[in-house]
Amino acid sequence: MNIAVAQSGGPTCAINASLVGVFSEALKIAEIDAIFGSINGIEGIINDNLINLKTMIRTNEDIELLKQTPSTVLGSCRYKLPKPDEAGEVYEKIMACFRKHDIKAFFYIGGNDSMDTVDKLSQYAEKNGCDVKIIGIPKTIDNDLCITDHTPGFGSAAKYVATTVQEIIRDSSVYSIESVTIIEIMGRHAGWLTASTCVLRANGEVAPHLIYLPESDFNAEKFLADVKREQAKHKAVIIAVSEGMELGDDEFRSGATDNFGHKYLSGVGKRLENLVRDKIGCKARSIELNVMQRCSSHISSKTDIDESVSIGAAGVRAALRGESGKMMYFRRISDTPYVVEIDAVPASEVANKEKMFPKEWITPDGCDVTDSALKYFLPLIQGEMVLEKKNGLPVHFKIREEILRG
């Protein structure tokens, strides 16, 4: 029997580590013959665009390099599988690919959209007598998947964000004038990554002085009062804010367009920067951490990378014991010492849902998070990878061109 694995959704530092987990575990199992990688997520299965991972990953060094390479080495997609009754031909193409290559298990590393694919495919395969187990391996820097304690990729993103915010705090504190620095952090609906900046408190950092999440209500008057209150205590006020926060007032949105007719879509950070400059009048700046949040593997969390390998491996074992339509997940046993177990849950319980940051971990004033949040986040950012370097730069794994050409 053969197996296949694919990567989907937005990049993280840990998706290739989960690929390593699937690959390494499958290598150990005598009954598994070929291990296929699907190019660009499920699209590779639909279009029969597979590569033989045993020719791609050939040495222990390859495995170590993959673990330190961000993004998705097999490419990704944003393809949302239609319903079987709407597009049966797509399902048939997928099943045909599985049958053609004797693929008995398919592992899909992705977020809640991918878990929808896992759920639909497993149901279709069962109904149509296709003997293939479909297993989801979670990943997202947003940490917004249900059931699982946290998601692979999140810990590394949180470690990058906290490390960088600490450096921005130093950068913001050099001049003798009052200033407000607003750091805009990824999270369109859930504020996990923004909230995780609280880990700096464990090292005695007071900042960020204000933390705003999409899960708390925003009010401009209260925001300005919050800033002024912090300015009475700190010359340089540091604010962490989720990109997805609703400012709840269209007056902050610009209707302006540039000479090409583009509407300016100022982010939350820039809009709050303008608000502070106008209403308070002090020096204000906003900083977007942008895609660096999801791809800065040079400072990934070893805990995250190790767990991402483990959960990929656990997926292979789950498929072999007959599970299908399931997503692997972490169950936290304790914070100190930090212990997690890996189990499987029906993908339908995760698909198309988002886990929000808990309201009870937001302080009553709505602009900070509690010690419970700190205890939750801290284990996830522990440990550093020992990176293979060349010429002073981390070495990334790359697929050789001849393999991609097939």
Added chain:
Amino acid sequence: MNIAVAQSGGPTCAINASLVGVFSEALKIAEIDAIFGSINGIEGIINDNLINLKTMIRTNEDIELLKQTPSTVLGSCRYKLPKPDEAGEVYEKIMACFRKHDIKAFFYIGGNDSMDTVDKLSQYAEKNGCDVKIIGIPKTIDNDLCITDHTPGFGSAAKYVATTVQEIIRDSSVYSIESVTIIEIMGRHAGWLTASTCVLRANGEVAPHLIYLPESDFNAEKFLADVKREQAKHKAVIIAVSEGMELGDDEFRSGATDNFGHKYLSGVGKRLENLVRDKIGCKARSIELNVMQRCSSHISSKTDIDESVSIGAAGVRAALRGESGKMMYFRRISDTPYVVEIDAVPASEVANKEKMFPKEWITPDGCDVTDSALKYFLPLIQGEMVLEKKNGLPVHFKIREEILRG
């Protein structure tokens, strides 16, 4: 006799390392008694706001933490010293501070504005019989100081930028569609930091496929042709561009304002992104590396940090042998093995001047740099600091509050 040291201008990862160099060298010299730190650059001298560095830096651990702490632990300023005949009272305040505290040497860590201060102060002191040696220690991530082979702080910025650009390359290559990613890098007049992204070539990376510097002429038609040419070869085109590049055409600038009347000051990256989207029509995005370029000490260059310590120490020795009004600088002896010597040059030769990226290191097509540039940059990003960590995060040195209060 006593000495004083101050830090000025924009933050880098290496300014505190130069402070360590001055401090540690001064500690070894029996005739030096107190070592003062001036708060917020020359302003601390003008306002007699000094702290005793021996009470601030007490252990070897303090020294190691300072070397891994970005920005300026003593604060900074953007104060430009007026001419002596215009504001003699400022000079008198400075000399009074030197005399009051028996300061016989003053070390100013900064850029070309600070070298102007070094030049003016040393001339004033000599003319007015004030026995104090004034020495400049260079720093800037812009690498645009004359005479010196390179500037402390630049190597760490270049290492961060190259490491991050490599990660963005991986991030940009995941989807199967054509895309253009524009990375905007600091450098208002000189393109050194943008050009330094060429170091990725040493590790076999083809990207960035296009590099645009303020030193080369920009033309929108040629830019679009460059992009299309690269698109024929690469699905995901990566472009490095200096923030200071003149697009040379006001049609790219927006006259739009938001609801508060703020003029939108789109950066070069955003303007090129819009240009690509409009004229080529593919997916385009721009990424600003922002202040992270100057403060990401978690990935500083050990070569840079070690050199920054050395040049601070060399400044102390220069003052003791009677030099004044000088800036310390690096003279490169060879690339392989990499060898530099430290010497002193009159600060007037550096003050208020900018060293541009050499025209002969720009390829004839104006959108790349040569192998000579690669050879120049590569030694500067070598080596990693072993960072003191706590709770998975680098530990930063902080001045205890009671010391700041005096």
